[in-house]
Amino acid sequence: MNAPITAPTTEARQGDVVAPKNDKGWFYSDAVKEHFFRPKNFMKDEDEAAYGDAAMGMVGSPACGDAMKIWIKVDPATERILNLKWKTFGCGSAIASTSMMSVMATENDGMTLTEARQMKPQHIMERLGGLPARKVHCSVLGDKALRAAINDWYRKANQPEKIEVEVGRIIDKVLKITDHDIEEAVLDGADTLEKVQAKTKVGTGDPSCIPEVEQLIRFYKEKFFGAE
Amino acid sequence: MKPIYLDHAAATPLDPRVLSVMQPYFTEMAGNPGSFHTPGLRAKEAVTAARQTIAGILNVREDEIIFTSGGTESDNLALTGTVRAHAKAGKHVITSSVEHPAVLEVLQFLAKRGEVDLTIVPVDEYGTVNPSDVAKALRADTVLVSIMYANNEIGTIQPIADIGRAILKWRKEQSSVYPYFHTDACQATGVLDLDVEKLHVDLLTLNASKIYGPKGIGALYVRRALKIEALIRGGGQEKNLRSGTENVPGIVGLAEALRLVQLEKEVENARLTRLRDRLAEGLLTIPKTRLNGHPTDRLPNSVNVSFLDIEGEAAVLYLDAEGIYVSTGSACASLSLDPSHVILATGLSYEGAHGSMRFTLGHSTTMEDVERVISVMPGIVEKLRVMSPVNLDMKYFEHKNTL
Numbered sequence: 203m204n205a206p207i208t209a210p211t212t213e214a215r216q217g218d219v220v221a222p223k224n225d226k227g228w229f230y231s232d233a234v235k236e237h238f239f240r241p242k243n244f245m246k247d248e249d250e251a252a253y254g255d256a257a258m259g260m261v262g263s264p265a266c267g268d269a270m271k272i273w274i275k276v277d278p279a280t281e282r283i284l285n286l287k288w289k290t291f292g293c294g295s296a297i298a299s300t301s302m303m304s305v306m307a308t309e310n311d312g313m314t315l316t317e318a319r320q321m322k323p324q325h326i327m328e329r330l331g332g333l334p335a336r337k338v339h340c341s342v343l344g345d346k347a348l349r350a351a352i353n354d355w356y357r358k359a360n361q362p363e364k365i366e367v368e369v370g371r372i373i374d375k376v377l378k379i380t381d382h383d384i385e386e387a388v389l390d391g392a393d394t395l396e397k398v399q400a401k402t403k404v405g406t407g408d409p410s411c412i413p414e415v416e417q418l419i420r421f422y423k424e425k426f427f428g429a430e
Numbered sequence: 431m432k433p434i435y436l437d438h439a440a441a442t443p444l445d446p447r448v449l450s451v452m453q454p455y456f457t458e459m460a461g462n463p464g465s466f467h468t469p470g471l472r473a474k475e476a477v478t479a480a481r482q483t484i485a486g487i488l489n490v491r492e493d494e495i496i497f498t499s500g501g502t503e504s505d506n507l508a509l510t511g512t513v514r515a516h517a518k519a520g521k522h523v524i525t526s527s528v529e530h531p532a533v534l535e536v537l538q539f540l541a542k543r544g545e546v547d548l549t550i551v552p553v554d555e556y557g558t559v560n561p562s563d564v565a566k567a568l569r570a571d572t573v574l575v576s577i578m579y580a581n582n583e584i585g586t587i588q589p590i591a592d593i594g595r596a597i598l599k600w601r602k603e604q605s606s607v608y609p610y611f612h613t614d615a616c617q618a619t620g621v622l623d624l625d626v627e628k629l630h631v632d633l634l635t636l637n638a639s640k641i642y643g644p645k646g647i648g649a650l651y652v653r654r655a656l657k658i659e660a661l662i663r664g665g666g667q668e669k670n671l672r673s674g675t676e677n678v679p680g681i682v683g684l685a686e687a688l689r690l691v692q693l694e695k696e697v698e699n700a701r702l703t704r705l706r707d708r709l710a711e712g713l714l715t716i717p718k719t720r721l722n723g724h725p726t727d728r729l730p731n732s733v734n735v736s737f738l739d740i741e742g743e744a745a746v747l748y749l750d751a752e753g754i755y756v757s758t759g760s761a762c763a764s765l766s767l768d769p770s771h772v773i774l775a776t777g778l779s780y781e782g783a784h785g786s787m788r789f790t791l792g793h794s795t796t797m798e799d800v801e802r803v804i805s806v807m808p809g810i811v812e813k814l815r816v817m818s819p820v821n822l823d824m825k826y827f828e829h830k831n832t833l
Contacts, residue, residue, distance in 0.1 A: 238744075238747065239748075239751060241817060244816075244817050246816065247816065260819065264739070264780075264781045264784065264820045264822060265779070265780040265781055267741065267760065267769070267780075267784050268741075269818075269819055269820055270819065271819035289817055289818060289819035290817060290818065290819065291739065291740070291741060291818040291819060291820040292741050292744065293741050293743035293744050293760065294743060294744050294747045296741070296744075297744060297817065
């Protein structure tokens with residue numbers, strides 16, 4: 203479950219969707235279509251009043267093409283997510299990703315907030331049967347919005363010590379290099395592992411993180427500069 | 431339900447009449463026009479006849495028509511070919527901010543290589559180039575001006591003849607042959623007047639695939655006095671400006687397609703204009719919607735609208751599920767992940783550009799189709815708006831760079 207996706211799933215192949223390399227595939231998988239055409243758990247206007255006090259997280263902006271807002275209701279005793287509602291402004295894969303994330307967070311009695319904080323874009327993509335390479339960036343906002351909502355819940359529950367400020371996720375455990383550092387390096391023009399290492403030394407302390415670094419480089423390159 | 435294809439600015443189906451004149455040149459008349467035997471001669475005659483047809487429509491001589499693989503190649507040849515052949519006279523080139531990538535990318539590439547000093551003139555809120563902006567940008571070392579005839583995304587028609595006259599005036603004042611004037615007429619080929627003497631252009635790009643002709647064939651008009659440098663060298667075909675065995679069925683198809691659309695354009699334009707205006711009127715009844723491009727000086731088949739608070743690609747996918755096929759200027763639908771440079775160039779906000787959609791009508795479009803789109807669209811916009819956390823003010827439709 204925690205391993206990054208390195209190859210498209212069979213289902214994704216059938217849907218003519220993913221390929222991690224050089225893929226300009228466009229058509230979505232059946233799972234993406236299902237969540238796009240029949241989105242689960244989105245916040246209907248008439249339900250919004252019932253969530254007036256619920257914890258909320260929002261990321262993105264309409265100017266950059268994606269914006270998401272997430273509301274959660276949490277059982278204070280178990281810290282499991284009972285309900286998750288969302289609204290998304292974005293393309294088909296952004297809507298499908300948020301919908302799938304809402305299912306993942308609430309199925310099987312709901313994730314604990316600790317589990318929910320571990321949810322990564324790759325997990326959502328995996329469940330969607332993959333996304334076209336240039337659509338990967340669409341799936342990253344949902345989990346960010348969820349983490350923001352979790353912080354908001356702890357704030358409202360008067361447990362400020364449990365709020366986790368997003369300083370980035372640590373990738374190189376030895377050198378404490380985060381995904382933000384890699385993002386910055388890519389934005390700065392480093393487009394290969396070598397160039398990112400020249401800027402950050404990532405992976406020299408903890409070589410086991412290199413596959414993940416390479417994936418992040420691909421991801422940020424695509425996010426900021428488009429598909430190759 | 432009948433599929434409703436409203437993406438004729440992207441590609442048009444082949445007219446069966448065009449297919450039928452092309453067919454023999456795939457099989458029984460498949461000779462090489464360069465061969466000295468009877469089948470070769472037959473092929474050469476077909477190419478010559480096609481050239482005459484096209485030359486007649488453009489009001490030019492037949493040796494001024496160069497066949498290429500399409501609009502993109504014609505643009506590349508016109509721009510790179512002119513710039514390189516006239517490097518001694520200067521390297522300043524003027525173009526507009528709303529050109530097709532086949533022009534903008536080429537000029538920016540040449541600029542990066544130091545072969546071109548590029549001026550990009552802005553457009554107004556409707557996407558129109560002001561001829562006086564072009565005139566003001568002219569310099570002693572300007573060798574080429576390239577402005578499209580009609581825009582592929584928003585349909586705005588440019589005042590090509592006025593720009594042409596401004597260039598003629600400049601040349602007279604300067605006693606110079608420069609600059610030359612190129613126009614990409616790919617979107618205009620089927621609907622506008624292509625007489626180059628009225629347009630005052632020296633180079634004009636044509637394409638068959640937007641006028642119910644085959645893909646993979648285009649032409650470039652090059653005024654006889656203008657020397658350009660070839661991009662593709664080899665056997666010396668097309669006056670040594672475009673080597674490679676002639677695409678005989680394609681050439682025959684281009685000429686027939688062009689002949690038919692030009693012959694029928696008055697009736698068809700009037701029909702399309704009615705459909706276009708009804709579609710625009712119907713879509714604009716949806717709240718928080720605006721028309722992109724010029725309200726009247728636009729292609730008869732093109733409607734581009736922006737819907738606030740939703741993202742164009744999502745709407746395209748919902749329409750696709752209804753059997754309605756359109757395109758979008760949203761970032762998510764582009765390789766660059768940037769929204770349409772054309773819509774941004776008109777001064778519209780990023781928010782407005784992300785929700786833009788293009789409907790381009792064609793031969794197969796009926797009033798029933800238009801009414802069906804008008805009846806389906808509000809529900810799709812509403813569904814996406816209900817899901818959207820965004821509720822923007824109409825000020826996002828205001829223009830920042832209104833002249």
